[in-house]
Ligand SMILES: Nc1ncnc2c1ncn2[C@@H]1O[C@H](COP(=O)(O)OP(=O)(O)O)[C@@H](O)[C@H]1O
């Protein structure tokens with residue numbers, strides 16, 4: 001990749017975490033070393049319970065790792081940062097606010113108000129996500145897929161340098177899921193950011209990411225780090241390429257025959 | 262007979278229970294007359310209605326007293342209950358230390374402590390109010406506390422990402438999120454405030470100018486004015502229904518944006 005010469009944007013060195021602080025208690029995640037370049041899209045796959053969310057929370061600053069360090073542009077992460085946007089598995093919208101107000105909420109919350117320019121950008125992003133007709137609706141009037149898009153738009157509005165997504169599409173049906181994935185790539189292409197994307201779908205990881213981190217089952221550690229050398233822009237045709245199945249097969253081997261490694 | 266009205270669910274919802282009620286009253290009246298039931302044992306609906314009309318002045322006076330106690334108790338229960346909930350969610354320690362006492366208050370039969378309260382509190386109205394508050398406060402505390410606590414953990418994480426103060430978290434996330442729970446508690450509590458006001462007065466048995474509907478029932482019983490007893494009972498029931506309807510209306514108004522919970526109310 002052309003970015004590799006740059007200093008790593010997000011650097012995890014020797015990161016591990018145990019929820020139970022008693023020494024000797026099991027680790028949820030251990031020995032994670034990963035450098036993510038600026039504007040790189042990294043996906044993380046692994047069996048459920050292997051510590052993917054834990055890893056993401058440590059990058060977000062919501063959770064302080066009990067071992068190792070996470071740093072962003074050389075500065076150690078010791079708490080939540082302004083330049084990080086986060087999207088969870090379930091759309092975490094405030095049910096008492098309209099879609100537009102939900103999107104603008106972080107601004108309103110941070111600065112007490114927002115400008116007409118912010119509102120214009122919100123409308124643009126909503127339009128890009130195909131939601132302009134729903135801007136004044138309440139969240140529960142929208143389908144799950146639409147709500148999730150609103151959550152993504154909200155995370156994008158502050159134009160964060162880092163976008164953290166924890167299984168953002170797993171509650172959606174397969175068709176919506178693929179479409180929303182391509183939409184995300186389009187947005188990412190227009191507003192490049194560093195993305196850490198957690199998923200339990202191997203094909204989704206390969207379809208979207210520049211690199212895929214494969215984690216072992218609990219305690220999660222790195223099994224493999226795979227360079228996805230599929231051309232961009234990716235589309236439904238990408239799936240038909242032989243290279244696509246080669247890459248997904250390689251990941252599947254790790255998941256189904258962890259000892260073969 | 263299948264008229265289009267029968268297929269209208271809203272119409273049926275009102276008409277069906279109303280029909281049952283009218284049939285019941287009709288059966289009651291016919292049975293009382295056919296069996297020549299003496300009215301000091303079981304009066305018919307017509308006799309009760311007459312008692313309501315004839316005795317409207319003392320009945321309304323008593324209703325006013327009972328309503329006053331009910332509303333006072335309800336308002337105090339809401340204010341104190343919400344304050345307690347806000348205190349409880351400040352720390353697990355506060356909740357663990359104090360919540361058992363809220364439960365204690367809930368499980369102690371108010372009838373058993375009412376005589377004490379009546380001795381301690383001189384003014385009858387306030388004595389009754391205190392009893393009613395003790396009964397009415399628990400649903401407010403438990404519902405509001407539950408509401409303030411049951412925030413989506415992901416939303417909480419998101420607020421942490423915005424680096425919010427505890428105060429902002431409370432005002433912008435926990436309180437709006439707790440509203441449906443709070444209104445649920447309000448509905449139960451309003452009915453309990455009325456029950457508390459009535460039960461306490463049964464125990465207190467105060468007479469004189471300040472007597473409420475419960476005393477009216479007691480007194481009518483002594484005097485064998487059974488129709489009036491029923492009339493007073495009817496007023497208590499109607500008050501309870503009116504209170505409940507008022508609360509449903511209030512919560513629907515307040516939660517207009519809360520589509521889900523507004524729908525729940527209608528079921
Ligand atoms: N708050 C927590 N307290 C204690 N254990 C936790 C907590 N969160 C997660 N865990 C444990 O850590 C492990 C990894 O969890 P998680 O990061 O959520 O996995 P994943 O997202 O890969 O499914 C699991 O075994 C889970 O039970």
Ligand SMILES: [Mg+2]
Nearest residue numbers: 052053054166
């Ligand atoms: Mg997870």
